[in-house]
Amino acid sequence: DAKTTQPNSMESNEEEPVHLPCNHSTISGTDYIHWYRQLPSQGPEYVIHGLTSNVNNRMASLAIAEDRKSSTLILHRATLRDAAVYYCIPRVGNQFYFGTGTSLTVIP
Amino acid sequence: NAGVTQTPKFRILKIGQSMTLQCTQDMNHNYMYWYRQDPGMGLKLIYYSVGAGITDKGEVPNGYNVSRSTTEDFPLRLELAAPSQTSVYFCASNVAGGSETQYFGPGTRLLVL
Numbered sequence: 001d002a003k004t005t006q007p008n009s010m011e012s013n014e015e016e017p018v019h020l021p022c023n024h025s026t027i028s029g030t031d032y033i034h035w036y037r038q039l040p041s042q043g044p045e046y047v048i049h050g051l052t053s054n055v056n057n058r059m060a061s062l063a064i065a066e067d068r069k070s071s072t073l074i075l076h077r078a079t080l081r082d083a084a085v086y087y088c089i090p091r092v093g094n095q096f097y098f099g100t101g102t103s104l105t106v107i108p
Numbered sequence: 109n110a111g112v113t114q115t116p117k118f119r120i121l122k123i124g125q126s127m128t129l130q131c132t133q134d135m136n137h138n139y140m141y142w143y144r145q146d147p148g149m150g151l152k153l154i155y156y157s158v159g160a161g162i163t164d165k166g167e168v169p170n171g172y173n174v175s176r177s178t179t180e181d182f183p184l185r186l187e188l189a190a191p192s193q194t195s196v197y198f199c200a201s202n203v204a205g206g207s208e209t210q211y212f213g214p215g216t217r218l219l220v221l
Contacts, residue, residue: 034209034210036210042214042215043112043198043200043212043213043214043215044151044198044200044210044212045212046209046210046211049209087150087151094139094156094158094164095153095156095166096141096153096210097153098143098150098151098152099150100148100149100150101150
């Protein structure tokens with residue numbers, strides 16, 4: 001099974017950038033890395049995904065290490081609405097492997 | 109589109125009772141999934157389906173059954189409820205392929221007493 005390692009929790013000040021790290025040293029060369037977030041009492045929602053190169057969308061940026069053993073989700077300006085649990089998820093075949101995620105606290 | 113819908117939102121079961129959690133998606137997605145989430149934990153895959161008539165086990169399938177007779181519906185069956193099945197259950201779907209986004213339903217909270 002592909003496993004991930006993320007910090008249990010992180011804090012950020014509002015309107016500052018946040019870098020959320022993830023180690024996924026066991027993934028294969030064809031496994032996409034997905035990031036989802038989960039707000040309290042809701043289902044997870046998609047943030048971003050990538051395979052080898054860095055990716056940007058309106059929500060965030062994803063920086064993937066050249067050896068693909070780690071990645072970093074970047075929120076450019078944290079807002080209070082970004083407070084959530086962020087999951088780094090390798091997709092292996094037809095399955096997504098959720099770990100315990102990083103709980104992000106945004107301080108006003 | 110309604111997306112992924114789940115019913116019921118909340119249910120209390122007695123030990124040994126059975127029930128079916130309903131999941132429907134209106135996005136014509138081939139792939140559908142059932143996860144459970146215990147307090148403070150990430151999601152664990154129970155079963156998934158890559159199309160009508162095709163299902164496969166995930167990480168934690170014991171105590172559950174599924175069927176997929178249509179593209180839209182993917183019900184999850186608990187035959188003999190146990191306290192260990194107290195959890196929040198999420199259904200999800202996506203088109204196909206490793207790059208595709210997964211869409212989640214709002215969840216069903218199940219309490220087994």
